[in-house]
Amino acid sequence: xxxxxxxxxxFGCVGQGLYFAINxxxxxxxxxxxIIVKNKSKERTIGKENFFYDKWDxxxxxxxxVIVELIDxxxxxYAIVTEAIKRGKHVVTANKKMLALHLKELxxxxxxxxxxxxxxxxxxxxxxxxxxxxxxxxNEALVKISGIFNGTTNYILTKTVNDGISYEQALKNAQAxxxxxxxxxxxxxxxxxxxxxxxxxxxxxxxxxxPDDILRFGIRTLKQQDIDYASRNGYKIKLVxxxxxxxxxxxxxxxxxxxxxxKSHLYKVENxxxxxxxxxxxxxxxxxxxxxxxxxxxGAAVLSDxxxxxxxxxxxxxxxxxxxxxxxxxxxSIKIFVSSxxxxxxxxxxxxxxxxxxxxxxxxxxxxxxNVGELKKVMEKDIRELVFLxxxx
Amino acid sequence: xxxxxxxxxxFGCVGQGLYFAINxxxxxxxxxxxIIVKNKSKERTIGKENFFYDKWDxxxxxxxxVIVELIDxxxxxYAIVTEAIKRGKHVVTANKKMLALHLKELxxxxxxxxxxxxxxxxxxxxxxxxxxxxxxxxNEALVKISGIFNGTTNYILTKTVNDGISYEQALKNAQAxxxxxxxxxxxxxxxxxxxxxxxxxxxxxxxxxxPDDILRFGIRTLKQQDIDYASRNGYKIKLVxxxxxxxxxxxxxxxxxxxxxxKSHLYKVENxxxxxxxxxxxxxxxxxxxxxxxxxxxGAAVLSDxxxxxxxxxxxxxxxxxxxxxxxxxxxSIKIFVSSxxxxxxxxxxxxxxxxxxxxxxxxxxxxxxNVGELKKVMEKDIRELVFLxxxx
Numbered sequence: 001x002x003x004x005x006x007x008x009x010x011f012g013c014v015g016q017g018l019y020f021a022i023n024x025x026x027x028x029x030x031x032x033x034x035i036i037v038k039n040k041s042k043e044r045t046i047g048k049e050n051f052f053y054d055k056w057d058x059x060x061x062x063x064x065x066v067i068v069e070l071i072d073x074x075x076x077x078y079a080i081v082t083e084a085i086k087r088g089k090h091v092v093t094a095n096k097k098m099l100a101l102h103l104k105e106l107x108x109x110x111x112x113x114x115x116x117x118x119x120x121x122x123x124x125x126x127x128x129x130x131x132x133x134x135x136x137x138x139n140e141a142l143v144k145i146s147g148i149f150n151g152t153t154n155y156i157l158t159k160t161v162n163d164g165i166s167y168e169q170a171l172k173n174a175q176a177x178x179x180x181x182x183x184x185x186x187x188x189x190x191x192x193x194x195x196x197x198x199x200x201x202x203x204x205x206x207x208x209x210x211p212d213d214i215l216r217f218g219i220r221t222l223k224q225q226d227i228d229y230a231s232r233n234g235y236k237i238k239l240v241x242x243x244x245x246x247x248x249x250x251x252x253x254x255x256x257x258x259x260x261x262x263k264s265h266l267y268k269v270e271n272x273x274x275x276x277x278x279x280x281x282x283x284x285x286x287x288x289x290x291x292x293x294x295x296x297x298x299g300a301a302v303l304s305d306x307x308x309x310x311x312x313x314x315x316x317x318x319x320x321x322x323x324x325x326x327x328x329x330x331x332x333s334i335k336i337f338v339s340s341x342x343x344x345x346x347x348x349x350x351x352x353x354x355x356x357x358x359x360x361x362x363x364x365x366x367x368x369x370x371n372v373g374e375l376k377k378v379m380e381k382d383i384r385e386l387v388f389l390x391x392x393x
Numbered sequence: 394x395x396x397x398x399x400x401x402x403x404f405g406c407v408g409q410g411l412y413f414a415i416n417x418x419x420x421x422x423x424x425x426x427x428i429i430v431k432n433k434s435k436e437r438t439i440g441k442e443n444f445f446y447d448k449w450d451x452x453x454x455x456x457x458x459v460i461v462e463l464i465d466x467x468x469x470x471y472a473i474v475t476e477a478i479k480r481g482k483h484v485v486t487a488n489k490k491m492l493a494l495h496l497k498e499l500x501x502x503x504x505x506x507x508x509x510x511x512x513x514x515x516x517x518x519x520x521x522x523x524x525x526x527x528x529x530x531x532n533e534a535l536v537k538i539s540g541i542f543n544g545t546t547n548y549i550l551t552k553t554v555n556d557g558i559s560y561e562q563a564l565k566n567a568q569a570x571x572x573x574x575x576x577x578x579x580x581x582x583x584x585x586x587x588x589x590x591x592x593x594x595x596x597x598x599x600x601x602x603x604p605d606d607i608l609r610f611g612i613r614t615l616k617q618q619d620i621d622y623a624s625r626n627g628y629k630i631k632l633v634x635x636x637x638x639x640x641x642x643x644x645x646x647x648x649x650x651x652x653x654x655x656k657s658h659l660y661k662v663e664n665x666x667x668x669x670x671x672x673x674x675x676x677x678x679x680x681x682x683x684x685x686x687x688x689x690x691x692g693a694a695v696l697s698d699x700x701x702x703x704x705x706x707x708x709x710x711x712x713x714x715x716x717x718x719x720x721x722x723x724x725x726s727i728k729i730f731v732s733s734x735x736x737x738x739x740x741x742x743x744x745x746x747x748x749x750x751x752x753x754x755x756x757x758x759x760x761x762x763x764n765v766g767e768l769k770k771v772m773e774k775d776i777r778e779l780v781f782l783x784x785x786x
Contacts, residue, residue: 135524280693
């Protein structure tokens with residue numbers, strides 16, 4: 001066992017959850033030497049002597065061999081993490097945005113300096129999805145990974161769809177409960193889910209996908225009529241990213257809401273919970289459910305990484321090493337539901353094989369097939385603001 | 394990476410599943426040097442040259458450094474596994490009965506000879522529950538682990554309860570589909586679930602429980618009236634073992650059917666699927682679902698162990714090492730449903746605080762609290778044959 005001396009960056013929701021978990025774990029004895037925070041005057045739940053205000057207090061401290069990075073600012077997080085790695089410190093982070101934007105560089109850097117970079121808490125909170133993909137499904141022939149990766153939007157969708165609360169009120173409740181991150185755009189526009197999708201694609205399929213290559217659509221344009229349509233037809237609306245290995249061996253991924261029927265394991269995943277469906281050639285469908293947000297559950301995921309570090313654990317990125325160079329493609333057709341309050345907007349969506357078409361004075365929807373690449377191109381225009389999209393089985 | 398040369402014992406359902414998985418895995422290149430089977434004249438799905446009929450052909454082969462044990466005969470399996478360990482060979486096994494009956498000796502032996510003994514496929518088929526408890530929840534303060542651990546009984550219960558097929562027919566279907574093991578007693582009397590409970594208790598709580606200490610009740614005495622009662626009240630009947638850490642810090646475990654409401658994640662776990670609920674102080678409730686039986690899913694779990702071996706993986710039994718000596722107890726009260734076709738039989742069940750009592754000419758049931766230890770004592774008598782028991786929340 002490796003002796004760990006920890007420097008923690010950030011003492012918000014997750015940082016405090018980690019602190020709780022460390023202090024209430026029966027088996028694991030470790031302690032945090034220094035905590036770096038920004039705000040000197042803020043009231044803290046633990047004594048002042050724990051806090052430092054300059055990142056170099058940790059980065060230059062040679063006795064600290066692990067940094068745990070739990071701050072909001074992506075650029076600052078990247079600066080801290082890369083500096084720590086270069087100084088030979090292991091890193092545990094929950095920062096999905098930083099990881100997704102710099103995945104290639106970070107993997108190269110941690111290999112160069114021979115340190116561990118662990119980030120279980122960056123995807124799906126307390127669900128051990130990265131570790132399971134990396135260690136358990138390393139030789140499974142995976143076909144698809146999909147699920148609810150974002151607790152905030154799932155909380156909002158649960159409250160608006162099941163409980164009839166307004167979108168704005170649901171968002172406020174999410175923020176009050178500590179499920180929504182500082183900037184809700186990140187969640188409701190599907191960025192957070194996108195970042196997690198990229199991380200999951202790496203460990204599930206061994207492919208590094210650029211954020212800009214992935215079709216991303218969030219829940220901000222969801223209308224009451226969409227909710228009514230879904231309810232009438234036995235669906236719940238969930239934000240369900242998916243990464244698939246196509247028949248031609250290429251990889252596709254997209255982030256989009258989905259009309260989810262009660263046949264899906266995701267139908268009953270409510271509030272801040274996340275759910276991940278892993279489909280493999282050998283083991284068939286596997287489903288994992290747990291809290292995707294919240295102080296203690298996310299803190300527990302960080303603790304699990306720290307504990308793994310004490311045993312010298314490092315992601316080996318086995319799939320990345322194993323795979324023939326996998327190619328990402330958006331050349332695939334999927335079935336979608338698309339709605340708008342004008343017909344003109346709907347006409348701009350390049351649908352084929354339209355199965356259903358509905359119109360009233362101020363609400364229009366169609367169900368049909370669409371090429372993901374073509375849809376992505378259209379969604380780069382203003383039309384994004386004027387429609388709601390959802391995948392449908 | 395360690396070069397593995399494998400000797401396989403048994404080429405039944407799981408053995409063939411493993412063979413398929415090895416030959417269809419894109420990343421992992423390994424091969425089975427020899428397969429030991431009993432029956433020389435049996436038609437096999439692969440060439441004769443793979444098969445050997447004397448266990449010593451593998452055990453004495455110094456080039457073989459891993460044995461995979463997938464046979465039915467528990468005593469013979471134990472003889473093979475202990476001999477292999479003593480010869481310095483790593484062992485992968487799916488034999489829950491052998492493990493549960495000899496857990497302490499096997500742990501000591503593998504430590505003594507410094508080899509790995511892995512058995513993910515021994516509990517809940519393709520769900521990576523052992524690895525996850527061992528590696529991910531090693532420092533979580535676990536409170537309870539429960540679930541559907543036996544695919545055969547779940548298949549039978551699904552068919553009898555949902556589809557109205559007779560118990561006998563459902564059992565035959567299960568056997569035809571390869572979900573039922575050679576001897577159904579093992580499944581329907583709850584032995585298989587009991588063995589898995591013991592394995593899960595070790596990795597979840599760090600306690601080695603003796604099989605005889607655990608209250609065990611299966612599904613063989615389930616009556617049509619019990620199914621009717623459950624359906625009328627919105628329950629499904631599932632076989633749900635549970636291991637709990639009590640408020641006094643002691644550990645209790647039992648294996649018993651449960652009246653499961655649609656609020657439980659287990660309600661929708663049907664057919665041969667297994668589901669495991671892990672409750673922790675930090676992460677709350679986590680749920681894992683996957684196929685609990687069947688050739689390819691179980692073969693995939695065995696492959697995952699072989700793959701882990703190639704990276705030198707070994708269970709460290711962290712919880713067993715961490716824990717203060719945990720004490721097992723049956724001194725705990727639970728709520729149960731108990732039914733019989735005679736009142737006399739029901740009267741023998743030491744129920745307290747009876748909430749509900751029902752009788753007709755030939756069917757009687759009661760719902761009340763019972764001390765697990767007292768119930769276990771009563772269940773050691775003939776009365777076991779005359780009642781049906783189920784836990785209820």
